Amino acid sequence: MPKLLTPAQVRQYEDEGATHPIRVLPAELARKCYLEIEKGEASHGPSFRKVLRTKPHLALKWVDELVNHEAVLDAVEDIIGPDILLYNLTLWIKDAHDSSxxxxxxxxxxxxxxPAVQITAWIALTDSVEDNGNVKYVPGSHKLGQLRHGEQPGSGSLLSKGQHIVEPVDAKVVKSISLQPGEMSLHHTWLVHFSEPNHSARRRIGLGVSYIPTSVQCTGTVRHTAMLVRGVDRYNHFDHEPRVSADFDPAVEPFRQDAIARYNQARDEQVALKAKLFAAAS
Ligand SMILES: O=C(O)CCC(=O)C(=O)O
Incomplete structure (x- = not known):
């Protein structure tokens, strides 16, 4: 029996590579998190975006609580099993009338x-719908395996190097993920997806959390960090991340800096490796 998802949602995930919407938080809690972002932006200025960009759960207590939230983890467990690591997360922010x-x-x-077993939980802190640039995907595309990607830095993409799939995407059928504050979607690591600019006068903000089962290994040269958010880790493939007891917890700050450096190094290594593989295959 699934813990939170309905059997139909589990089936949708298996068939399409995504399921949505899943109510995981009350709308008021999502609003509180949104206001935390506005508070952080007002007190730290533009540098706050950088804090939010990589591993913000090691900096901000409210993010730590969100990624460890019971309902979020119940839904994730329904797909990847009970022993769960939080691998990475990103705050996806599109401001009003944002062309990104x-x-x-x-x-x-x-x-x-x-193996490439990773699931992204996208938790909506605002609404995320057609007019403000919600996420869209090709149902069933998670069955295609890894596709070739190219880079286009400076293109206005929210992805660090403007990465995008270079082979033709069969987008005859595209599904839209419409979420209200406090709702979540789950998507597969191979799901082909994208999102358009925000044409509305509202901000669109979601937290994309990458969870993996503890059995998954890191293949690069850098040993990664990850947070054990549920269950037991019998594999020891990652250095476990500590939880913050307050924002910018001084006991966790050195760990955070090191974890971000390792994550970025491993990601760049991975992107370069994939670029070589894609070039060889073309
Ligand atoms: O939030 C977006 O617009 C994109 C999100 C995304 O690509 C992801 O969560 O993997």
Whole structure:
């Protein structure tokens, strides 16, 4: 019996590579998190975006609580089992009338993970719908395996190097993920997905959390860090991340800096490796 998902949602995930919407938080809690972002932006200025960009759960207590939230983990457990590591997360922010977008891509392209068993939980802190640039995907595309990606830095993409799939995407059928604050979607690491600019006068903010089962290994040269959020880790493939007891917890700060450096190094290594493989295959 699934813990939170309905059997139909589990089936949708298996068939399409994504399921949505899943109510995981009350709308008021999502609003509180949104206000935390506004508070951080007001007190730290533009540098706060950098804090939010990589491993913000090691900096901000409210993010730590969100990624460890019971309902979020119940839904994730329904797909990847009870022993769960939090591998990475990203705050996806599109401001009102923001032209930034995310090109067609697969999350696996940035993750040196073997096997490629990773799930992205996208938790909506605002609404995320058609007019403000919600996520869209090709149902069933998670069955295609890894596709070739190219880079286009400076293109306005929210992805660090403007990565995008270079082979033709069969986008005859595209599904839209519409979420209200406190709802979540789950998507597979090989799902082909993208998002368009925000044409509305509202901000669109979601937290994309990457969870993996503890059995998954990191394939790069850098040993990664990850947070054991549920169950037991019998594999010891990652250095475990500590939980913060307050924002910018001084006891965790040195660990955070090191974890971000390791994550970025491993991601760059992975992107370069994939670029070589894609070039060889073309
Ligand atoms: O939030 C977006 O617009 C893109 C999100 C995304 O690509 C992801 O969560 O993998």
């Amino acid at each position: 977008f995310v090109g067609w891509h697969q999350d696996s392209t940035y993750f040196p993970l073997d």
